[in-house]
Amino acid sequence: MDIEFSKWFPVASTSDLPYRHIFQAQLLGREYAIWRADDGHVNIWENRCLHRGVRLSIGINEGSELKCQYHGWRYANRTAGCTYIPAHPADAPARTICNNTYQSQEKYGMIWTCETPDGTVPEIEGFGSYTVLRPIPINSSYKTIENFLTNVGIPKHQFVKSKSTVAWQFKLESGTQISFFIQPQNNNISILRGIYSLHIEGAEKIKILKHYNSIMVEIRDKLEKQDSPQLPDLEPKISQVSDQLSKIPVYGNQNQRFHLRVTVTEKVRISDNIIKLKLKSIKEQLPTFHAGAHIDIQLQNGLIRQYSLTNGPGETDHYCIAVKIEKNGGGGSKTIGENIAIGDVIAISSPHNSFPLLRNSKHTIFVAGGIGITPLLSMAKALHSMKLSFEFHYFTQSQDLSAFQNEIYKLGKNTNTYIDLTIDQTLSKIEKILETPSPLNKVYVCGPGEMIENTIKIGNDSGWNESNLRYEYFKNNNKIDNDSTFQIELARSAISLNVPSGKSILEVLTENGIKLESSCEQGACGTCKVSVLEGDINHQDVYLNSSEKRKGKVILTCVSRAKSDRLILDI
Amino acid sequence: MGATICTDKVILNQWHPISSVDDLKNNEQGNTILLEEDLSFNKISDEEVLIWKSADPSKKLLQAKLKYGYLWTTLGHPAPDLFSFPEFYEIDRRNVATGAFGVNISAGRAIENFLDMGHFPFVHTGILGEEPHTEVKEYDVSISENDDEILATKCQFYQPQAAVASSEGTDVEYIYRVPHINCAILYKSSPVDESRQDAIVIFVQPVGPEKVRAHTGMCIIDDKSADADIRLFQQTIFGQDKPILENQLPKKLPLDSRAETPIRADKSAIAYRRWLSQKGLTYGVIPSKDINLSRFT
Known part of the structure; x- marks a missing residue:
């Protein structure tokens, strides 16, 4: 036959795809792994893992991902993008390995595909309902079977000229129809498939299936007795991976951090x-954390994200984090939501503690908004276990209400939860909470940027000392200006370096082999803070409070720069 | 020597293993296939084995060599000596031939699987690896120009039961040698004597381009385990590898760097593919279209 890569062919019956199964099919020489995900989507992929060529059909259908048997790589439903490589939890390169996928359609109780099919599966007249017959493999070419169906046909059935190029239709006197389809597995072997134009069940169905099974077996026996010429087998073209994927990723400098x-x-x-994720160490004891600390997580797609620990005091055998899945959010929350599974190994940093809890206050006020509750929860648990005085105010939306209810309940009586307040209602609540300033008390706030700004403003206006208003931003919404060029001098190591426009102080230090701990790298977490001995700072972070910024004695090296020609840093 | 079915000089001019010495019986003819040729052999003394092409009426003898517990032959003109394997001759070691396994795959795929640590937790679960200990740490790979062999060192992998006597898992250090296009040796610390290493070998006999017999053996410091237990262990491991190997597509080893997707754990496999490319091997492989092969990183 002429190779028809643009025509639709049936390659499986719907019944070949039971729950969590992977079906192996072949068409025009190419093997396919066909599997139905739990959401109903039928995936048709080339039947080889792009890593070392192992058939994906011997893998495991995990419902939303397919796992390769050889090295445990996982590929996502629909996109076939690789989501997990167990051999390298750390230092994942920002690249996506994708298996080769093919279009799939489910119609007439069968799964259809081809290399590059045009349009949709053609309509076959008279098959509004149907019963799928048992397919029969035949050692014959597509052409040989086509000739037989067109010129010989089957007994007691009248050949109907079909409008479709994929079906051979036959009519009984009663008006019911049979339609045959040919699936060329390769040049000398095909599968004859058929459907019956009525939906039938039970004994009637068995009778019909047996009847047509014997007709199709007869067709096979006749065809296989014919002396047809053997054609050379089709060798499917193995497509090349991109140049980038063909290279071994370099050994990055992220391993030490993670x-x-x-x-x-x-x-x-x-x-x-x-x-909520609970993380346990594989081997060694996890490092000690302080209430308010966060960890950096290296995700499989190369993304790095920070999450606050929600652990209570003494919970040292694991770390707990809570991740908000943003509806249209970036890859981080999506990856955690969809691709991280129980049992996965991930690489994380030691906890950073840039939002420390000071325990010398007479009374502590926590103001938490949304997912900003996470560091405050850990702090409140610590104070609660030490029986120190605190009050906990949690502003949330009703859809997230259930998330931390149990944990808040365990904090005792001084907790308030406010649900679905408007901005004005929230502000007036916060005004009320902060109405009595005291130099002996401290306020901790974490939540959306606007809420933190407003809380600090209300606190200042009410007469709170700035150093008693403590906050943590999860992200820096400021636009970072990195145009300037300046010198930095490192006082302790007597090194002078040039910071060009487009590069941060942190990047220049790292390039010159000077290791500085860093985490969010957007001026929110304070991990990369260093002392400044001389020079004017252009602060661009959201970590330092305004009096710290005024004093100009510390700088966040990931975003902030010099206003003067040079800065002398205490490193 | 006459015409051969295989025309690839690189593979013709090698010594190939065809039987373990243990399996040879005096004056009893054996038959095997090498590079699609039927061969017959007959051991006439402890020093001498006759090998000839079964279909050759004149029974013209092929070269034969008894070394490292195996009978080797060739259909071409190899260098007179086989690669070195000094541990085989250390007197306190036991050399146990642990069986020949027929596998429908190319020799290159079989060697690559032997070099691969990443599959231990998934294919040899509970024996050579176990989740979540799945990470393959950085290791070094070099090609020694003097000896013309690939060496992978500082390989480490977590093994659930490091020794028969221990109940806890631990990181085991491995060294891999590929001294022959179809042979590899793995060294790992001996559970009996930490200062020494057990050697595990795979000598692959290419029956055809996509069909091999993998001869396996152990050269170990262990005076306790019975031969049968050592064989059973190796047969369990290979029995787990075989279905994976036979489900690799294509069966021939693709040498083009863009045929598959390597990760850092595959450094030794990448070195092996480049090494085969540089030798110009065409049998049992899909040759590379990559012109610039000198650029080994």
């Missing part, structure tokens, strides 16, 4: 949009 290996032991959806 030196801890943890395995996900729990992944629970605690509200519509929030997922």
Whole structure:
């Protein structure tokens, strides 16, 4: 036959795809792994893992991902993008390995595909309902079977000229129809498939299936007795991966930062949009953390994200984090939501503690907004266990209400939860909470940027000392200006370096082999803070408070720059 | 020597293993296939084995060599000596031939699987690896120009049961040598004597381009385990590898760097593919279209 890569062919019956199964099919020489995900989508992929060529059909259908048997790589439903490489939890390169996928359609109780099919599966007249017959493999070419169906036909059935180029239709006197289809597996072997134009069940169905099975077996026996010429087998073209994917990724400098290996032991959806992860160390004891600390997580797609620990005091055998799944959010929350599974190994940093809890206050006020509750929860748990005085105010939306209810309940009486307040209602609540300033008390606030700004403003206006208003931004919404060029001098190591426009102080230090701890790298977490001995600073972070910024004694090296020609840093 | 079915000089001019010495019986003819040729052999003394092409009426003898516990022959003109394997001759070691396995795959795919640590937790679960200990740490790979062999050192992998006597898992250090296009040797610390290493070998006999017999053996410091237990262990491991190997597509080893997607754990496999490319091997492989092969990183 002429190779028809643009025509639709049936390659499986719907019944070949039971729950969590992977079906192996072949068309025009190419093998396919066909599997139905739990959401109903039928995936048709080239039947080889792009890593070392192992058939994906011997893998495991995990419902939303397919796992390769050889090295445990996982590929996502629909996109076939690789989501997990167990051999390299850390230092994942920002690249996506994708298996080769093919279009799929489910029609007339069969799964259809081809290399590059045009349009949609053609309509076959008279098959509004149908019963799928048992397919029969035949050692014959497409052409040989086509000739037989067109010129010989089957007994007691009248050949109907079909409008479709994929079907051979036959009519009984009663008006019911049979339609045959040919699936050329390769040049000398095909599968004859058929459907019956009525939906039937039970004994009637068995009778019909047996009847047409014997007719199709007869067709096979006749064809296989014919002396047809053997054609050379089609060798499917193995497409090349991109040049980038063909190279071994370089050994990055991220390994030292992400030196801890943890395995996900729990992944629970605690509200519509929030997922809780419990992480346990694979080997060594996890480092001590302080209430308010966060960790950096290296995700499989190369993304790095920060999450606050929600652990209570003494919970030292694991780390707990809570992740908000943003509806249109970036790859980080999506990756955690969809691709991280229980048992996965991930690489994390040691906890950074740039939002420390000071325990010398007479009374502590926590103001939490949305997912900003996470560091404050850990702090409140610590104070609660020490029986120190605090009050906890949580502003949330009703859809996320269930997420932390249990944990808030355990904090005792001084907790208030406010649900679905407007901005004005929230502000007037916060005014009320902060109405009595005291130099002996402290306020901790975390939540959306606007809420933090407003809380600080209300606090200042009410007469709170700035140093008693403590906050943590999860992200820096300021536009970072990195145009300037200046010198930095490192006082302790007597080195002078040039910071060109487009590069941060942190990047210049790292390039010159000077290791400085960093985490969010957007001026929100304070990990990369260093002391400044001389020079004017252009602060661009959201970590330092305004009096710290005025004093000009510290700088966040990831975003802030010099106003003067040079800065002398105490490193 | 006469005409051969295989015309690839690189593979013709090698010594190939065809039987373990243990399996040879005096004056009893054996038959095998090498590079699609039927061969017959007959051991006439402890020093001498006759090998000839089964279909050759004149029974013209092929070269034969008894070394490292195996009978080797060739259909071409190899260098007189085989690669070095000094551990085989250390007197306190036991050399156990652990069986020949027929596998429908190319020799290159079989060697690459032997070099691969990343599959231990998934294919040899509970024996050579175990989740979540899946990480393949950085290791070094070099090609020694003097000896013309690939060496992978500082390989480390977590093994659930490092020794028969221990109940806890630990990181085991491995060294891999590929001294022959179809042979590899793995060294790992001996559970009996930490200062020494057990050697595990795979000598692959290419029956055809996509069909091999993998001869396996152990050269170990262990005076306790019975031969049968050592064989059973190796047969369990290989029995787990075989279905994976036979489901690799294409069966021939693709040498083009863009045929598959390597990760850092595959450094030794990448070195092996480049090494085969540089030798100009065409049998059992899909040759590379990559012109610039000198650029080994």
